[in-house]
Amino acid sequence: MSGDALTIERSALEQLAALLLERAGLKVTPDGYNGLRLALQARMPATGLDDAGEYVRRLKQLAGEHELRALLPLVTVGKTEFFRDSRQFAAFENEVFPELLKFARREARPVRAWSAGCATGEEPYSIAMVGLDRGALPNEVECWATDLNPVAVENAARGRFAIRRLLGVSEPRLARFFNLVDGQYEVTPQLRDMVHFDGHNLAAPIWPQVKPQSKDLIFCRNVIIYFDQPTILSVMDRFYDSLRPGGWLFLGYSESLFRLPTRFEMIEVGGVFIYRRPVRGGTTSAMTTVVRAPTSSTPTPAPALAPAPEPVKPVERPTPKALPLVVGLQIPRSTASMPSPFLKAAQPPGTGTPVQRLDQIIVDIERGDFPRALRLAHALAEDSPEDLAARITLGNVHALMGNIDEAREAYQAALQREPLSVEARLYLGIAAMQAGEPEVARQEFTRALFLEPTLALGHYLLAQVHERRADPEAARRSYRNAINQRKGPPHALIGHFPDLPTSNEAIAQAAQYRLAALSER
Ligand SMILES: C[S@@+](CC[C@H](N)C(=O)[O-])C[C@H]1O[C@@H](n2cnc3c(N)ncnc32)[C@H](O)[C@@H]1O
Structure with a gap:
């Protein structure tokens, strides 16, 4: 059954829009119904249903x-950024790519990379930038970049990015690989020519465009979270077949093939784990094996962590108007919510990069200088409306100042920019x-x-609401869910909110404490 042969009535689209609003807070107005239609055409054939009402x-x-x-990424564009997960990119740049380039040169062919689930293109362009920075000639790296979402692919191929999207790009790279055009940054023609974009559904049963053993490298990060286990296994099987022996597979930070019967081996490189098609053979249906050293060279140590933040002077914090939010969460603040390690002593207000300005706001919050934090936050939001x-x-x-209406307004503005922002939803709940x-x-x-079922803090806060209700x-039930995330993936949330722990362990401890207190009643 092809997507075109489906019956999609308007009433089904209306019901779907209502469901997306209820479950994910996603507002789809009738103008966006065509997008919903395309999403249904993409997803329904695999379910065997041809009636949208039934679906x-x-x-x-x-x-x-x-x-x-699974439908969400098709009705919105997925979150991505340049050089997302810097430790993975450091391993790629320092270890994996130089080795691949060496082999490819020996065989007089380019390094062939595939960014599968590339969203708006930040990932494949990052791969190409690494290639050029590591001394490859433009025709020595070919990057095929694919995504299911046609709007994302179209934008990616255009290669134009608002300034806020370039936070992860260093200044030398910005100067070398981007041109400022009409207030936006456009990738240089050289970089653009190295990446070829296509629409492609990873969950489709066959991939006619992908030749066996044709890729040296696959990045498929933050995509398989949308798939069920049989789909993951089928995709991994085909990734394996698409890779040359010794080829590498990068998955997202929280995506693991642990205990899944794949033929990949897992290798620790520069402190991160990467999957690899073994150089020789590989046992069908063997559990993924863990190899701690790369096959060719001694791993360089993980990139040294940036210097510790300069101590923030302890200053009395005035009591905010609002009541303490989180009952029983007397836990030292986690490092994830501390200012960035790159924080320098007070910047002149309103100057520096957006990241430095955000750090300055965090310092002011920590010092209890809310009026100044507010001034700076306003200025930053005005200067970078898309940030x-x-x-x-x-x-x-x-x-924090008790201005709840204004807080809500700011979170709603964030949702306009990123409709699936877990943080905006979480902070709206706190407000x-x-x-x-x-x-x-x-x-x-x-x-x-x-949106993020493994968010321990979300389960914990939901439990607190249930207590209040x-x-x-x-x-x-919700406290137990929070505890179950103890070993789950960590989540670094955007936005600083003092006294909210983000470490799963700390949240699990607090949840355990509340659970015990509830049982004693
Ligand atoms: C969160 S983004 C990740 C982008 C990028 N890989 C990264 O890590 O920054 C997930 C992307 O996966 C895409 N995607 C989801 N399901 C897909 C499928 N079945 N086939 C191809 N792409 C898919 C979505 O459209 C979205 O652009």
Whole structure:
């Protein structure tokens, strides 16, 4: 059955829009119904359904939650950034790429990379930049970049990025690989020619465009989170076949093939784990094996961590107007919410890169100088209207000062920019708690958890709402969910909010404590 042969009635699109709003807080107006139609055409054939009404009915059931999550990337553009996960990129740049280039040169061919699930192109352009920076000639690296979302592919191929999207790009790279055109940064023709974009569905049963053993390298990061296990296994099988012996597969930080029967071996390179098709053979259906040293060269140590942040002078913090939000969470602040290690002593206000300016705001929050933090956050949000972190931080400063309406406004502005922002949902929930609106808070935390089911902090906060709503049974359930995330993937949230722990261990401890307190009642 092809996507074109499907019956998609308007009533089904309306129901789907309502469901997306309820579960993910995603607003799709009738102007966006065509996008919904395209998404259904892409997803429905694999489910065997040809009636959209039936498909939407299935999505509404608990068993349809996974499919609904799978639909999300098709109705919005997925989050991505240049040089996302700097440790992986350091391993790629220092270890993996030089070795691949050496072999490719010996065989007088280019290094062939595939960015599978490339979203708006930041990942494949980052791969190409690394290649040129490591001394490859432009025709020595070929990067094929694919995504299911046609709008994302179109934007990626255009290669134009707003300034806020370039936070991960160093100044030398910005100068070498981008031209400023109409207030946006455009990749140079040289970089653009190294990347070829296509629409491609990884979940499709066959990939006619991909030849066996044709790739040296596959980046498929933050994509398989949308897939169920059989799809992951089938995709991994075909990735394996597409790679040359010795070829590398980079998955997202929180995506692991642990205990999955794949033929890949897992190799520690520069402190990160990367998958590799063994150089010789490989046992079918063997569990993924862990090899701790690269085959060719001695691994360089993980990139040295940046120097510790300069101590922030302890200054008395005035009591914010709002009540303490988080019951029983008396835990030292996690490093994830501390200012960036690159923080220098006070910058003149309103100067520096957006990252430095955000750091300055964090310092002011920590010092309790909320009026100054607010001024700086306003200025940053005005200068970088598209910057998600600036919007969220502005909201947080307002929330800390008890300006709940303004905080909500800033979070809503962040959602306009990134409709699937887990952080905006989470902080909207916190604002609702502050405003004494537990029902709204419950809805927002539930949405955050729909978008990111492994978010321990979300489960913890939801449990607190249940406590306030005098629903101890639901509270216990959510605390248990928070505890179950103890070994789950860590989440670094955008936006600084003092006293919110982000380490799963700290949250699990607090949840355990609350669970015990609830049982004693
Ligand atoms: C969160 S983005 C990740 C982008 C980039 N790889 C990164 O890590 O920054 C996930 C991308 O996967 C794409 N995607 C989801 N399901 C896909 C599928 N079945 N086939 C191809 N791409 C898919 C989405 O459209 C989205 O652009």
